[in-house]
Every structure is written in structure tokens, then in C-alpha cells.
Amino acid sequence: MDFEMDVEVDNDENTGSSSGSPGARAGRRSSLALTPEDEPLVDVANRSPPPANIPNAMLYSPPEPLELLCVFPERASRVCAAACAAVARAGGEARSVRSARDTLEALRRDSDTKQPHVIVVDARQPQTLDAFLLARAVRGTKNTQHIILIAVVKKSVYLKDDFAVLPYLDAGYNRIMVETLSATAWCAEVLQSRAAASAARAQIAAVAALAAAADRCRDLIAVTDEQQKILLANKSWSKVLGWRVEEGPKQLSDTAGGEALRLATSGARDWEAPITLRRRTTPDPVLVPCRGAAIGLTKSTSHVVFVCEPIHALETERGRGSLHSIRRGSLDVRSVASDGLRRTSLAKLQGLPLEAPITKVISLLSTATEGAPPSTVAYIERAVDMLRTSELYSPQMRDDPKMRVEDPIATDLIGALLSREQVNTNLYFMQGPTNTLSSRRSSNDSTVVRSQTNRSNIKHKTTGQLRELLDTALSWDFEIFKLEELTRGRPLAHLGLALMAGRFDICSALECDERTLLHWLTIVETNYHAVNTYHNSTHAADVLQAVAYFLEKDRLKTVLEPLEAAAALLAAAAHDVDHPGTSSAFLCNARHPLAVLYNDVSVLESHHAALTFKLTLNDDRVNIFKNLERDTYKQVRHNVIDMILATEMTKHFEHLAKFVNVFYAKSSGSKEDNMHTDQEPLALDTTALSLPENVVLVKRMMIKCADVSNASRPQKFAFEWARRIAEEYFLQTDEEKAKDLPVVMPMFDRATCSIPRSQIGFIDYIIMDMMEAWAGFIDMPELVNHARQNHARWHELDDAGVTTLADVRRAQRHLALPAPTTTNPPTTGTTTTTTTEE
Numbered sequence: 001m002d003f004e005m006d007v008e009v010d011n012d013e014n015t016g017s018s019s020g021s022p023g024a025r026a027g028r029r030s031s032l033a034l035t036p037e038d039e040p041l042v043d044v045a046n047r048s049p050p051p052a053n054i055p056n057a058m059l060y061s062p063p064e065p066l067e068l069l070c071v072f073p074e075r076a077s078r079v080c081a082a083a084c085a086a087v088a089r090a091g092g093e094a095r096s097v098r099s100a101r102d103t104l105e106a107l108r109r110d111s112d113t114k115q116p117h118v119i120v121v122d123a124r125q126p127q128t129l130d131a132f133l134l135a136r137a138v139r140g141t142k143n144t145q146h147i148i149l150i151a152v153v154k155k156s157v158y159l160k161d162d163f164a165v166l167p168y169l170d171a172g173y174n175r176i177m178v179e180t181l182s183a184t185a186w187c188a189e190v191l192q193s194r195a196a197a198s199a200a201r202a203q204i205a206a207v208a209a210l211a212a213a214a215d216r217c218r219d220l221i222a223v224t225d226e227q228q229k230i231l232l233a234n235k236s237w238s239k240v241l242g243w244r245v246e247e248g249p250k251q252l253s254d255t256a257g258g259e260a261l262r263l264a265t266s267g268a269r270d271w272e273a274p275i276t277l278r279r280r281t282t283p284d285p286v287l288v289p290c291r292g293a294a295i296g297l298t299k300s301t302s303h304v305v306f307v308c309e310p311i312h313a314l315e316t317e318r319g320r321g322s323l324h325s326i327r328r329g330s331l332d333v334r335s336v337a338s339d340g341l342r343r344t345s346l347a348k349l350q351g352l353p354l355e356a357p358i359t360k361v362i363s364l365l366s367t368a369t370e371g372a373p374p375s376t377v378a379y380i381e382r383a384v385d386m387l388r389t390s391e392l393y394s395p396q397m398r399d400d401p402k403m404r405v406e407d408p409i410a411t412d413l414i415g416a417l418l419s420r421e422q423v424n425t426n427l428y429f430m431q432g433p434t435n436t437l438s439s440r441r442s443s444n445d446s447t448v449v450r451s452q453t454n455r456s457n458i459k460h461k462t463t464g465q466l467r468e469l470l471d472t473a474l475s476w477d478f479e480i481f482k483l484e485e486l487t488r489g490r491p492l493a494h495l496g497l498a499l500m501a502g503r504f505d506i507c508s509a510l511e512c513d514e515r516t517l518l519h520w521l522t523i524v525e526t527n528y529h530a531v532n533t534y535h536n537s538t539h540a541a542d543v544l545q546a547v548a549y550f551l552e553k554d555r556l557k558t559v560l561e562p563l564e565a566a567a568a569l570l571a572a573a574a575h576d577v578d579h580p581g582t583s584s585a586f587l588c589n590a591r592h593p594l595a596v597l598y599n600d601v602s603v604l605e606s607h608h609a610a611l612t613f614k615l616t617l618n619d620d621r622v623n624i625f626k627n628l629e630r631d632t633y634k635q636v637r638h639n640v641i642d643m644i645l646a647t648e649m650t651k652h653f654e655h656l657a658k659f660v661n662v663f664y665a666k667s668s669g670s671k672e673d674n675m676h677t678d679q680e681p682l683a684l685d686t687t688a689l690s691l692p693e694n695v696v697l698v699k700r701m702m703i704k705c706a707d708v709s710n711a712s713r714p715q716k717f718a719f720e721w722a723r724r725i726a727e728e729y730f731l732q733t734d735e736e737k738a739k740d741l742p743v744v745m746p747m748f749d750r751a752t753c754s755i756p757r758s759q760i761g762f763i764d765y766i767i768m769d770m771m772e773a774w775a776g777f778i779d780m781p782e783l784v785n786h787a788r789q790n791h792a793r794w795h796e797l798d799d800a801g802v803t804t805l806a807d808v809r810r811a812q813r814h815l816a817l818p819a820p821t822t823t824n825p826p827t828t829g830t831t832t833t834t835t836t837e838e
């Protein structure tokens with residue numbers, strides 16, 4: 001018997017001459033979808049090599065002594081004795097039994113150990129032993145495929161006719177032998193049989209090993225014959241489709257369909273195409289990529305292998321991978337995988353218990369389009385297209401023609417705040433490097449602690465007036481500018497000590513003394529630039545005051561631990577430390593060392609956070625963290641850094657959207673054809689607060705709102721902050737022009753800019769949505785009310801023709817409180833900048 005298992009290799013696919021479907025011959029590659037209609041659904045692959053041969057090593061069977069079992073009903077059969085003697089001469093062992101029952105028992109008993117290579121059955125006396133029945137029983141016993149069965153017959157039977165051997169073969173015999181007493185004849189026979197049995201045993205073991213490998217695959221594997229009758233299905237196949245080979249559909253077409261089946265019968269040797277699989281448990285078929293191969297020892301095919309990509313558990317439940325979704329390309333990466341390597345790595349990834357939530361969302365949405373009305377499908381497809389981008393939270397200016405066309409100032413401001421791009425960089429590169437640092441600004445290129453002599457070493461004595469003012473530190477109309485004045489430009493240390501030590505007792509949480517805290521506040525305040533009109537320590541104190549105010553709200557009191565509250569206060573105080581008074585975009589355009597250091601990414605916020613810790617850790621006298629356990633320190637540090645980084649405006653919508661998505665649920669369904677669902681009422685839902693990752697969103701939102709809370713303060717404060725930020729913007733524009741740098745916000749030119757309109761844009765696009773979300777969360781309606789009132793007032797001023805800073809100053813004078821300042825915030829001896837229109 002020739003068992004040589006040489007799987008046919010036909011390499012002519014690569015020359016384009018293989019048999020197979022037109023697709024197979026063309027070796028067509030799939031391409032990314034164009035439209036669902038012209039998207040190539042079939043990807044026939046002639047690119048990977050045909051199935052490999054079974055390696056010879058797998059078919060090797062070590063030589064072992066021949067085991068013979070004789071089944072002769074006659075007690076002292078001489079034929080039996082001759083056979084046993086021959087086995088002994090060949091170095092093997094022989095046993096004999098007398099009945100069919102003993103034979104089967106011997107096989108079952110020995111099934112794990114010594115299986116005979118050869119069984120010789122006396123077929124000469126049908127009355128005492130039914131040799132045909134016995135052969136069938138042997139073949140029906142497990143692990144007996146490799147045993148060589150020999151029937152001993154009379155010569156007359158052997159010579160009866162040409163086909164006398166056939167019934168024996170049909171019954172399961174391998175050979176028949178005419179009765180003989182010749183030891184030599186028996187010796188030749190048993191040696192030949194042993195060789196055949198060893199080869200068969202090795203091949204069957206190899207097949208068993210490959211079947212075991214298939215069983216351990218996550219791919220769904222089925223092997224059929226040429227007529228697509230299922231011969232083998234691995235465990236994944238049975239598990240996912242709910243069928244076992246023994247009980248399930250016998251024909252592949254009963255449980256599968258699609259292009260893969262067509263190609264399997266087209267003569268192609270190796271293909272890749274979608275297959276539709278029907279599961280027992282759910283009515284929806286699943287469409288998955290499938291790779292197939294036709295196997296044949298000769299030119300003709302004996303087996304066809306189907307390897308289907310695994311269906312994720314979720315898909316199994318929810319019918320992901322439907323025809324529609326694959327046509328839409330939701331499985332595009334897998335279905336276009338064009339080489340073995342890439343597929344292998346994808347398969348590895350699929351083997352991991354990982355799936356990004358966005359993948360699930362996209363597949364669920366795609367599934368939802370099945371059978372949906374066309375208008376719904378259109379919306380969902382649009383949503384899915386948006387979800388496929390990686391920049392999910394990158395802001396895009398709303399499609400508001402009024403805003404774009406009529407209000408370039410607002411566009412300029414919001415664009416500059418939210419954009420991650422620097423403007424006109426090409427222009428800059430053409431012009432070459434420029435001296436980057438402003439004369440009005442201190443150097444930011446080192447983190448050396450700068451000590452402004454008249455600010456260091458503060459004596460923290462509070463006058464009666466100051467003490468009275470600090471007593472009101474937890475009111476929303478806290479007089480921040482009065483504090484600036486009374487403290488002669490050192491509001492942060494005073495307010496910080498009053499709030500952090502006095503009200504929140506963060507020294508207990510941090511296990512530090514008040515003196516260290518005062519030193520910390522002092523060094524942080526010293527590193528704010530007093531010359532900045534806006535980003536100075538008064539802004540830091542203002543943000544700190546807002547955070548403290550928010551922390552007093554019940555919602556936050558119950559959610560945040562004392563250490564988290566402490567971290568929030570510290571982050572607020574330090575969040576803009578060493579701010580140069582120019583934006584990150586400016587620093588990038590100017591090739592400032594900080595921009596180089598932080599690779600143009602989150603330049604300022606990274607610097608504020610890093611410097612905060614550098615200042616703190618540099619000196620034991622200011623190190624408020626020195627007594628904390630390592631893990632506690634790590635936790636506080638993480639909190640402070642995270643909150644400071646959250647103040648970066650380019651991530652504004654990311655933080656806001658996450659917060660709203662987690663804590664607000666739509667209270668009513670959207671109308672089918674209304675895409676503008678942002679008008680729907682949102683209902684607060686705080687159940688998500690039980691998850692720590694959602695508390696992080698709260699902390700980020702808190703510092704963000706505090707950072708721009710100036711627009712939600714009572715009008716007199718809002719106006720003064722607006723004036724200050726505008727002045728800082730103007731100074732940046734002046735500097736950009738003076739240094740031939742790209743102008744980040746060209747509309748912020750002091751000669752032409754309308755302050756009211758910039759504020760209207762700021763409130764419309766940045767403030768309102770965020771404050772509404774935050775106000776609802778902490779139950780602080782005044783945040784929204786002040787923003788609305790300020791918005792209305794800016795409108796009035798705009799209508800009245802107010803544009804410049806001077807106009808705003810005049811308008812401020814009419815406000816009941818406080819008198820507008822004529823200079824930048826009072827400093828204690830550093831530069832004082834006078835606005836040009838004075």
C-alpha cells in the first residue's frame with residue numbers, strides 16, 4: 001500500500017496560469033471601498049504559497065517490535081502456529097485469541113498501550129467465526145485505523161474468481177492470504193504488514209496532530225470533500241456556529257454560503273473571499289473573511305479547507321459583520337489583509353482579549369442600519385464615518401456662516417485657542433530664525449527659580465482690611481482685584497494660605513506644616529510674571545478661588561477625597577506658573593526652547609506642570625510633599641499634573657465632550673430626520689461617579705471651568721479680565737509683527753480689534769456649553785446667569801460702537817464696581833506696562 005502523502009503543489013498560480021475562477025487567475029487584490037456598490041467584495045488570493053506538504057519528520061515512525069494478534073477458533077491451529085513462529089523469527093511478539101469477543105476485548109484493553117500492528121483472522125470457518133463481522137467490529141473500534149487486518153482463506157476461495165478479494169476489502173481487511181504452514185511465507189507477510197502498519201500509524205498520528213492544532217485555533221476551520229461534504233470542523237466552528245459535525249449539517253452549503261463556496265468549486269487552489277455563516281442560535285448570518293485551499297494528492301481535489309476569521313463574542317451575540325457592515329467596510333482591515341504576515345499579526349491581535357470600545361460602537365451602529373429606513377441609514381453612516389477618524393475630539397468650527405463671515409475676531413480667537421496647528425509656519429521657515437524672547441517677558445528657557453528681590457521673603461502679615469477681604473474668600477463675587485491691590489501684587493500667597501491652610505486644611509492631608517506651604521505658595525507666585533497683564537499670579541489666585549468655591553459644593557464634597565481636593569487647589573495655584581504671556585503657538589513659531597523641549601505639543605501646560613514639581617522638589621523648605629508616602633505622593637503628583645494638563649485649550653472639546661457624555665443622558669429621543677440633536681434637553685446622571693475614571697473627568701472639568709471662569713463672574717470682574725486678556729493678546733501680536741513672526745491672531749490688533757465681539761465669540765463658543773454642563777453638575781446656576789448677562793452687555797456695547805480697550809475702560813467707569821485700572825496689575829517693582837491708548 002502506498003500511503004505517501006504528498007499534497008500537490010501547483011505553483012503556476014503565480015504565473016497566472018492556474019486553474020480556478022477568473023478572480024483567482026487574475027490574482028485580484030481588494031481595494032478599500034469606493035462605494036458599497038463598486039466595492040470589491042471578493043479578494044481572491046494567489047499570492048500566498050499553496051498549502052505546504054506534511055513534513056517527512058511528521059510521518060516518521062520509530063521502528064518497534066512487531067505485535068501480532070491471531071484470531072483462530074481452533075485451539076491448536078497449525079496455521080496459527082506458523083504465523084506466530086514467523087513473528088518470533090522477525091523479532092516480534094504474537095498472541096492468539098479464539099473468538100471475536102476476545103479480539104475486541106484485547107483491543108479495548110490495550111487501546112492505550114500495545115495495539116497490535118497486525119491481526120490475522122481465520123476466515124476459513126464461517127460457522128464458528130464470522131470474519132466479516134469481526135473486521136467491521138474491529139474497524140468500528142477507536143484507534144484501529146492503522147491496524148493491518150489479514151484474512152486467512154482457503155485456496156479455493158482465493159481462486160474462486162477475480163473479485164473474490166472484494167468482500168474482504170469491503171469489510172475492512174487490508175489483505176487476504178491463502179492458508180499456509182510456511183514460516184517463510186508468513187515471515188514475508190508479517191514484515192510487509194508491519195511496514196504498512198507503521199506508515200499508517202505515523203500518518204494517522206500526523207493527521208490527529210493537525211486536527212488538534214485546528215481545534216486550538218480561534219479561526220473557524222472546516223474541511224470538506226470535493227462535494228463540500230463536511231469531514232471535519234474544529235472546536236471554534238462548532239462552538240460559534242452551534243453545530244457539531246456529528247449532529248449538524250453534513251453539507252457546507254447548509255450552514256455557509258457566499259463567494260468562498262463558489263470559489264471552492266471553481267478549481268481555484270487557494271483563495272480568499274467572504275463567507276456567510278449561519279448560526280444555529282441566531283437568524284442573522286455573519287459575513288467574515290475566509291481563506292480556502294484545495295488539497296489533493298493528485299491533480300484532483302480530495303479535501304477543501306475553509307479557514308474563517310474568528311467572530312468576536314460580541315459579534316456572535318449581536319450579529320456584527322453583517323453583509324451590510326462588511327460592504328461598508330467595517331471589517332475592512334481584515335478583509336483587505338493582503339499578505340500572510342499582516343494577517344498573522346491581525347490574527348494575533350484578535351487572539352488577545354482586546355477590543356477598543358470604538359470598534360464595538362462602530363459595529364453596533366453598522367448593525368443598526370440593517371433594515372433601517374434610508375434616512376436613518378444615512379445618519380448612522382455619517383456618524384460612523386466621523387467615528388472612524390482618530391481625531392474624535394478635535395474641535396471643528398461649527399458650520400455657522402454668520403460666525404465665519406461676520407465675525408472674524410471670534411473666529412480668530414477661537415481658532416487660536418483650539419487649534420493644534422501653528423499658523424503660517426511655512427512663511428516662518430522661509431524667513432529663518434528670529435530672536436524669540438520678548439524684552440517685556442522674562443526668559444523661559446530655564447527652570448531656574450527666579451527671585452524678584454522685592455517679592456521674595458514675604459512677611460505674611462495681614463492688615464485688618466486684608467483680613468476682612470480674605471474672610472470673603474469663598475464668595476463668587478470675591479474682590480480679586482482688591483486683593484491684588486492690597487497685597488501689592490502678591491494675591492496668590494495670601495489667598496492661598498487663607499484657603500489652603502485656613503479653609504481646607506490641606507496641611508493635614510499633605511502632612512506638612514503651614515510654613516512649608518507658605519514657602520511653596522511664595523515660590524510659585526514668584527515664578528508668575530508680574531509683567532503679564534493677564535497670566536500673572538492674580539489670574540492664578542482667581543482660578544484658585546474658583547476651585548475653592550467649587551469644592552464647597554455638595555456634589556464635590558461627597559465625590560472628592562481630601563487629598564484630591566488638596567491636589568486641585570495646588571494645581572489651580574500653579575497651573576500657569578512661568579507663563580510667558582504668549583501662547584504655545586507663539587513659542588512654537590518662535591522655536592522657543594520650551595517648544596523644542598516639548599516637541600510643540602502642549603508646550604505651556606507641560607512646562608507649568610514640570611516647573612511646579614521642579615520648584616517643589618528642589619528645596620526641602622518648599623517641598624510640601626516631603627512627608628508623603630511614595631504611593632500617596634505619586635497619586636497627588638498624578639492628580640496635579642493631570643489637572644494642569646487639562647487646562648490646555650486645544651483639548652477643550654475633548655474634555656467637555658467626555659464629561660457631558662458620561663454625566664448627561666439625552667432625556668428624549670431625537671426626531672428621525674433631525675441631525676441637530678444638540679438642542680435636546682440633557683438630564684444629569686451622576687451614577688457614573690462610582691467609577692474612578694469618571695471622577696478624573698470631574699476634576700479636569702473643575703479646573704477648566706475655573707480657568708475661564710472670568711467670563712462667568714459678575715460683570716465688573718468679567719470686564720476687567722477681558723481687558724487684561726485682550727491687552728496680552730495685543731502685546732503678542734505687537735511682538736510677532738516686530739519680530740517678523742507669523743501672527744497667530746491677526747484680528748487682535750489693538751488698533752482694530754473689537755473687544756466686545758471677541759467676548760461674545762468667547763462666551764458663545766467656549767463658555768456657554770461648558771458652564772451649563774458644569775453648573776448643572778454642581779448646582780451653581782449663577783455661572784450661566786453671569787455668562788448670559790455678560791454676553792448681553794457685550795452685545796449692548798458692540799451695538800453702541802464700543803471696540804477698543806479705551807472704549808471698554810470708559811464703559812467700565814460706568815459700572816458700579818470697581819474703578820477700572822489704568823495700568824497693569826500693581827506690581828512691586830518690576831516692569832509696569834501702560835496701555836498705549838492712555
Ligand SMILES: Nc1ncnc2c1ncn2[C@@H]1O[C@@H]2COP(=O)(O)O[C@H]2[C@H]1O
Nearest residue numbers: 647649707708710711721722725759762
Ligand atoms: N475672557 C476671555 N476672553 C478671551 N479669551 C480668554 C478669556 N479668558 C480666558 N481666555 C483664554 O482662554 C485660555 C484658557 O487657557 P490659558 O489660561 O492658557 O489662556 C486663556 C486665554 O487665552
